[in-house]
Amino acid sequence: MATNVSLCILLLHHSDPTAEAAGDLGVSLGAVGNKNNMPDQSSVVQLLKDNRISMVRIYDADPDMLNALAGTGIKVMVMLPNEDVAxxxxxxxxxxxxVRSNVAAYPHTQINGVAVGNEVFDMRPDLSPVLVQAMTNVQDALAQQGLADAVKVSTPIAFDALQVSWPPSSGRFKDDIAQQVMRPMLAFLQRTGxxxxxxxYPCLTYMNQPDIARDYALGNANAAAATDPKTGLRYNNLLDAQLDATYFAMEALGSLGVSLKQTEHGCASGGRPKGKPPPRGGGRRLGDGDGAAAPSKENAQAYMNNLMNRVLSGRTGTPHRPDADMDVYIFELFNENGKGGPDDIEANYGLFYPNMQKVYEFVGFGGGGGASWCVANAAVGDARLQAALDYACGHGADCSAIQPxxxxxxxDTKLAHASYAVNSYYQRNGRASGACEFAGAAYVVYQEPAGGESCFKTTTTTTTIGVYCCRATAASWCVANAAVGDARLQxxxxxACGHGADCGAIQPGAACFEPNTKAAHASYAFNSYYQRNRRGSGTCDFSGAASIVYQQPKQEDKGRVKVNTYRIEAWDQNSEDT
Incomplete structure (x- = not known):
């Protein structure tokens, strides 16, 4: 039987200060360049759901898209456009x-962020002096609507807002914005959580700087490391160096507690930069640097798969900030064919063509930013599978269900039993990096193998993984949506409390009574009901007042998904009722 575990904070398995960092993986959804051939909103939303994309950034507050996203549980960042900032x-x-028209008017859509402008320093530098005031006024408006906890205000800046980025420890913002704009902005972000x-765009940086090595730019495992001479920190990829340069720039202005979110992160699969002539005199290839071709699908695929694998596996820290999360909006969902024509790099950042066919194969989004499974590798043979099975069962995996x-x-095959055991071990160790290795006898997948609840199988291009009758399931939780209001939460x-949830801990004076809010108590009760019903289909709905998440919610979710300040009763995600 499953074990009843009481924790005052939503955790994957146990509270562990050394646990891996984590991140969410979403997409930016642009439509400027292909209004005429973009799929309709319902088709776009279905594509998001089919690919288990849990968050999306849109470059406006399009009512049709916001209505189409209602009830999906997909987190949405909307934008107040540059022309409205002043x-x-x-x-x-x-x-x-x-705020009333573009945020509060959509209580069933999980809007969790407002971008006030986009790359204002580059696109509209005349707005820089008033940017923080605009952010403040939007924040105050959200507070008046009771949404200040649920919806966070930020403004996307380009990486070139940094004046110095190497070595990372010398990272500094440009002089014209550092004191006048960035210092008060960071204070605002820290104050509002x-x-x-x-x-x-590390790929774009690589194209413009011929001294950067390809593997280092793409994040390949064989890249030669670069060392910061001031700190001695070693950087195996350009992304880490850019992130840490930004952290150091923030710290130089006295900001230590503000996190980063990557609101655009892309690598083009074709085209050339604006103003560049055709190949031979044109854009450098993201391959061998010979200048003979523009960016390629092969290299965009390598970069994006490295990025996706990193976020989904929880290896999100940097040398300077090893505990950092990594929330990434990939730019972008579709190729925007109208942006300067097919030969323009700007038209080639999509994961999909407008006809919803993939531009290249990619790892996937993992369902809610981090769901993953460990599966045995049939190619290694029965002896190595048995060794992995023995190790997993001897080091904490629950192997009782695979006994005669x-x-x-x-x-009754080595492959089936080994897959059950290594996945149980992996889940029980919090899907930590290295917990699905077994000397090459297992590996991580981020798309749940298909085939139903009782048995499933999956294949890769090289190996049939096999058929298993059971598995240790990935963690998920049921959380309240504060935006629906106190009446529906009540x-x-x-x-939930009347139909089997254990609500004793949220009674007055009990361990989880505080904070005494409807959202906190409802999340506790909803999750208890959901776990007690074995996370069954339809057990986390409550007439739209709740939704399922697959990763420990973060601080910015507080309010709409108010979970990390109170106790939630969770079932041990690695034990299966037999």
């Missing part, structure tokens, strides 16, 4: 009207 800064009533939004006569004994709370 008005929002000068007129608090305008900011309030904008928000994050600094940065648009990062137990529910998961069949099929109704859901009453139902």
């Amino acid at each position: 008005t929002a800064a000068a007129d608090k009533s305008y900011a309030l009207r904008w 928000s994050y600094l939004s940065v648009n990062l 006569g137990a529910s998961c004994f069949q099929p 109704a859901g709370l009453d139902y």
Whole structure:
């Protein structure tokens, strides 16, 4: 039977200060360049769901898209466009009207962020002096609507806002914005519990700087490391160096507690930069640097798969910030064919063509930013599978279900039993890096193998993984949506507590009574009901007042998904009722 575990904070398995960092992986959804051939909103949303994309950034507050996203549980960042920043800064009533019309008007859509402008320093430098005031007025408007906890305010900046980026420890913002704009902005972000939004393009940096090695730019494992001479920190990839340069720049202005979110992060699969002539005199190839071709699908695929694997596996820290999370919006979902024509690099950042076919194969989004499984590798043979099975069962995996006569004994093969055991070990160790290795006898997958709840199988291009009758399931939780209001939260709370949830800990004076809010108590009760019903289909709905998450929610989710300040009763995700 599953073990009942009481924890005052949502954890994957146990509270462990040394646990791996984590991140969410989403997409930016641009539509400027291909309004005429973009799929309709319902098709776009279905594509997001089919690919288990848990968060999306849009470059406006399009009502059709926001309505299409209602009830999906997909987190949405909307944008107040650059042309409205000055008005929002000068007129608090305008900011309030904008929030009412573009955020509060969509209670069933999980809007969790507002981008005030986009790359203002580059696109509209005249707005730089009023940018923080616009952010402040939008924040105040959200507070008036009771949404200040649920929806965070930020503004995406380009990486070239840094004046110095190497070595990372010398990272500094440009002189014209550092004191006048960035210092008060960082103070605002820290005060409101928000994050600094940065648009990062290591591939583009590589194209423009011929002294950067290809493997280092693409994040390949065989890249030669570069060492910061001031700190001695070693950097195995350009992304880490850019992230740490940004952290050091923030620290130089006295900001230590503000996190980063990568609101654009892309690598083009074709085209050439604007203003560059055709190949031979044109853009450097993201391959061998011979200047003979523009960016390629092969290299975009390598970069994106390295990035996805990193975020999904939880290896999100940097040399300077080893505990850092990594939230990334990949730029972008679709190739925007109208951006300067097919030969323009700007038209070639998509994961999909507008007809919804993939531009190249990619790892995947992992369902909620981090769900993953460990599967045995049939190619290594029975002897190595047996060694992996023995190790997993001897070091904490629950292997009782694969004993003779137990529910998961069949099929009685080394492959099936090993896959069950290594996945149980992997889940029990918090899906930590290295917990699915077994000397090459297992590896991680980020798309749940298909085939139903009782048995499943999957294949790769080289190996049939096999058929298993059971598995140790990935962690998931049921959390309340504060935006639906206290009345609906109370109704859901009453139902859960009246139908099997253990609500003793949220009674007055009990361990999880504080914070005494409807959102906190409802999340506790909803999750208890969901876990007690074995995370069954339909057990986390409560008439739209709750949704499932697959990763420990972060601080910025507090409010709409208010989970990390109170106790939630969780079932041991690695034990299966037999």
